[in-house]
Amino acid sequence: MDVLGVLNLGEIAQYFSKMAMFPVFDVAYYIVSILYLKYEPGSVEVSRRSPVASWICAMLYCFGSYILADIMLGECPLDYFHNNSHILLATAVWYLVFYCPLNLFYKCVAFLPVKLVLVGMKEVVRTRKIAAGVHHAHHAYHHGWFIMVITGYVKGSGVALMSNFEQLLRGVWRPESNEILNMSFPTKASLYGALLFTLQETHWLPISKSLLICLFTLFMVTSKVTMTARHSHSSPFALVESWVCHVLFGSALASEDSHDHHHCAPAASAAPASPAKTRDELNEGTRKRKAKKAE
Template sequence: MELLSALSLGELALSFSRVPLFPVFDLSYFIVSILYLKYEPGAVELSRRHPTASWLCAMLHCFGSYILADLLLGEPLIDYFSNNSSVLLASAVWYLIFFCPMDLFYKCVCFLPVKLIFVAMKEVVRVRKIAVGIHHAHHHYHHGWFVMIATGWVKGSGVALMSNFEQLLRGVWKPETNEILHMSL
């Protein structure tokens, strides 16, 4: 018990909860999302041949859940792109991961201990997005439990649901990887 009081974990948790979500957690979310894009077959070649298509795929990986939730709730699909700081941050991460000299940034963020920290921070963002999605749906449909659940699900797994459209943009559409037909855990 004395060890726990000496570490003052309560104060640490309080100071951690005061860290603003942007840019620390969003940065980690963008890094991991675009790393997953780079792991896709043909993504590096696409970034060299068609950088605009590669950038669009990266933005779908970063903001796909917002686009789908807006579609589900009948709001403008492009509304989240008015958040300039997030789009610029995601674009900078895309540029660094795909075009940094000697893949230096990519090698740094792929170093396993660093990557594990980023993945853990990405999951914190996912939980927050689910909660925000449910809250957002509650404003439109006060008694629509299924709408709230569906919106939370879409906000939490939007990238997986947008993967078919993203593959179509890259020119490697694989219908057998449809997330709705073969759900991942």
Template sequence: MDVLEVLNLGDIAQTFSKMGMFPVFDLAYYIVSILYLKYEPGSVEVARKSPVASWLCAMLYCFGSYILADVLLGGCPLDYFQYNSHILLASAIWYLVFFCPLNLFYKCVAFLPVKLVLVALKEVVRTRKIAAGVHHAHHAYHNGFLIMVIIGYVKGSGVALISNFEQLLRGVWRPETNEILNMSFPTKASLYGAILFTLQEAHLLPVSKSTLICLFTVFMATTKVILTARHSHGSPFVLIESWVCHLLFGSPLGGGEEEHHAAPVAPVSPVKTKEEFGEGTRKRKSKKAE
């Protein structure tokens, strides 16, 4: 019975790994990506004033990972734009999100139950992109494990890594949002996923690729749905990262966030200082008189 269950799980994982992403999963990916663009400050104003700049930003949100990976592997950054169906679909989503009458499309896809489904579908695409990036780098650099990790990482979180460049297109510059300095959960998960898929590609991880894709997709989709439902920007890796950084780099336990949120020491009131100074002066004068 256990053997049959394992075989069934393997068959399910293999079927899932071969499932096509276009158009349903890619549609969800484009919708969620452009939703995040609309949440950015000033993006609606840019869409009204300069639709071309807004459309370019939307294309970076949808295809930034492919562009950055092609640049790193020495390919043409415009290579992915040959897929007309993907470009037209992403462009249609961009137009509906920003210019649909009465904002109806945005209200529908931003409705929380619908958004949770779209977020889960997006994570399916993210996992597949990480696996594809590692596989592509493996063919180009057979023993380049670090290159495999980098390309898989970029494929999974390329949009976040080039977000500062995208901000320049919108006329905004916020260096504090640098994703390398302040990694969000999808960026960290993409890095860890790239490491896992690299180990699997190098036959150092005793699990098939289809099973790894299935398990990692379930983890990503479940975690992202929970975080989105709770409106949280946290990460389930915080506790583990805190202990690892404490052991390896001597960082304080609890992470930097607690330190930043610690109550600041109240500054000494200048009025109180003057009063104390005046009181001390009066005491010294009274002692002199005595």
């Protein structure tokens, strides 16, 4: 790669990492998040029975990462809610997804090509959030590496990390599984992303932040769009993880035909097979069918 190419790449990355997320990308984030909420079994009934509970769940899906990060850093959990425009926008999206006449809005955004674009845009926002979370924690704790990783992780994973309590709000309780025990791809990627951004922030990774944002976004968008398009939930980390976990933690090696690639795939998983398929990973087709039936 010649000098000019590097310069250009740097400039593009610079431009890309400064690009405003509000409102276009944020709206995409809200749409995809609330779409996943609608896929959850029982959420349509809750939206009919108790709009307040449904609205709170929608807000958790959209702003869970801010709420959790604020809790982790001992700040006001409601802090993000002073951005009235963001909340109103998310509320509008929630209303359209759940109550639009003829279910028109839902049908439009759940249409695969549209959805792929939105899913890609969501990952752009996710990467930014991870970087912002690490930066925020670095500001508060200059040498708190663990705090940086945890904050970045929480900012990237959002509602997934509190899914047990979000489900409880809808009257569902599944204690046998949670997002940390059975990490989905976005949660896992957030963890690795938070590690990378922490290394960058503490100058262990000799790369500019804007370039890292650019590269990580590229990776996330590609992976997530591919996975959504192929209705797949196999993680690109599975092979490496399987080996590392085998060497470091004595986990059994994942057999090739195994279908559920957990973090350190289990040989004799105690949990039943179904809860292993978590929120973001659930086969899209099945979910859509369920959601349609629920209408």
